[in-house]
Amino acid sequence: MTRIIDLSRTLENIDKSKFPATILPLARIIAPEIEYVDHKRGASIMQMLFHCPSEHLPSGEGWAEENVNFSTHLGTHLDAPWHWGSTFAGARAKTVDEIDLNELFCDAVVLDFSHKRGTAKPIEVDDLKAALSAISYRIKAHDAVLIRTDHDKYDLMDEVRYNYPGMTRQSTLWLAEQGARIGGTDATGWDRPFGAMIADYQSTGDSSYIWDAHFACRDVEFYIVQQLVNLDKLPAKGCKIAIFPIKLRGASAAPARAVAFVED
Numbered sequence: 001m002t003r004i005i006d007l008s009r010t011l012e013n014i015d016k017s018k019f020p021a022t023i024l025p026l027a028r029i030i031a032p033e034i035e036y037v038d039h040k041r042g043a044s045i046m047q048m049l050f051h052c053p054s055e056h057l058p059s060g061e062g063w064a065e066e067n068v069n070f071s072t073h074l075g076t077h078l079d080a081p082w083h084w085g086s087t088f089a090g091a092r093a094k095t096v097d098e099i100d101l102n103e104l105f106c107d108a109v110v111l112d113f114s115h116k117r118g119t120a121k122p123i124e125v126d127d128l129k130a131a132l133s134a135i136s137y138r139i140k141a142h143d144a145v146l147i148r149t150d151h152d153k154y155d156l157m158d159e160v161r162y163n164y165p166g167m168t169r170q171s172t173l174w175l176a177e178q179g180a181r182i183g184g185t186d187a188t189g190w191d192r193p194f195g196a197m198i199a200d201y202q203s204t205g206d207s208s209y210i211w212d213a214h215f216a217c218r219d220v221e222f223y224i225v226q227q228l229v230n231l232d233k234l235p236a237k238g239c240k241i242a243i244f245p246i247k248l249r250g251a252s253a254a255p256a257r258a259v260a261f262v263e264d
Contacts, residue, residue, distance in 0.1 A: 007131040007228045007241065007258035008076040020159045022195065029077075029227075030156060030188070032070035039064050060262065062142040072096075072253045077105070078245040079190075083252035086213045088221065094256045097222065097247045103181055106144050108241040108260065109137050110234050114150040116165035120196040123147065123167050125174045135236040144241055145175050145184035152186040166192035169212035176220035184245065184258075190214060219260040225258060234260055 014031040016024070024032070037045075042062030043054055054060045073079070081093040111131040112128050113123055132138065139145060147167065154161035164187035172190075175183055180228070181191060185246040191197060200209040217224065239262045245254035 001264050003249075003262045003264060005230055005233050005260040005262060007260055008228055008256070009229050011070075011075045011255075014156060018157055020157065020162065022159065023162050025176040026188075028073075030067050032074055035067040037065045037067070041197045043244075048251075070255065072248060072251045072255070073226075074255050075165060075251050076227045076256055076258050077225065078243055078256045079214075079226070079253045080251070081221070081223075082250075085218045086209075088218065088259070090227070095249070096245050096251045097249050099245075101244060103142070103223070105242045105246060106142050106182065106240065106245060108139070108144040108146055108184075108234070108239055109135070109139065109237045110146045110148050110231055111135075112236070113165055114148055114232075118160050118163050119165055120163045120193050121165045122192055123165050123171055125171050125176050128171055128174060130173075133182060134155050139175065139178035139180050141179035142181045143179060144184055144225075144243075145180045146228065146231055146234070146241075147183070147185040149185065150185045150230040151188070152227075159218045161249050162188055162193055164188060164193060166190060166196075167213040168192070169208065169216040172213045172216040172222070173220060176217075176222045181221070182223045182244070184228050184241075186228045186231045190226055192226045192263065225256065228258060231262075233264060238263070 011032050012036050016027055019027055039061035042064055043057050043060060046062035080096040080099055081088050082095045083094055149164050151161055151164040167190050191211055197209050239260050241260045243256050243258040245256040248254045
């Protein structure tokens with residue numbers, strides 16, 4: 001039997017006045033602005049369209065609908081190469097609508113770095129090798145490598161949620177060199193937190209600290225999915241995932257419904 005496990009984060013309005021101040025500039029990728037049109041307002045719309053009295057609608061109700069304002073990098077989302085550069089290999093970089101869906105349905109391996117949660121520490125190549133050795137797995141072409149940090153378990157208002165361990169330029173390139181096509185994480189971002197990267201850059205003046213894990217993908221064909229959930233419910237190996245983004249023309253990313261298929 002095949003079980004389907006939802007890897008997508010639920011999106012909802014949040015009270016931004018209670019959101020951690022240090023993360024507030026990034027609130028747009030955490031929560032959307034949702035306007036809920038209830039059945040009463042829907043009835044008013046339908047009455048105008050049909051020129052009918054309310055008693056001609058079931059229980060006096062019309063339809064419900066929602067109007068959503070969101071960043072393309074909101075919640076569980078897939079980054080396309082256009083996100084980190086306008087060109088790749090001498091041609092225009094792919095936008096999210098140009099990615100072949102066949103590339104987004106693939107075998108997945110889950111590497112457990114939950115022991116690094118709350119540290120903002122880098123996940124280095126040696127860390128990846130050790131995690132793969134622990135589950136006796138070798139990355140193959142077109143795999144998705146999912147980085148489990150368990151940061152999806154923290155509340156959105158908890159500052160610890162945004163102090164996740166993250167990938168580096170070297171570790172991202174190494175995954176791609178092994179054949180992986182997708183890198184995913186249940187953390188807010190693929191790189192280390194912005195605070196950690198900014199501190200390193202400002203203290204050293206070394207530009208290699210600037211968004212290094214994302215910028216690494218300017219040199220390899222690689223897709224990144226962030227803000228996954230439920231990676232702790234997946235086997236370390238032997239499942240398939242599908243990560244299908246909204247088809248937004250010319251976009252650098254799009255929210256995606258990510259699911260895993262696990263054979264029992």
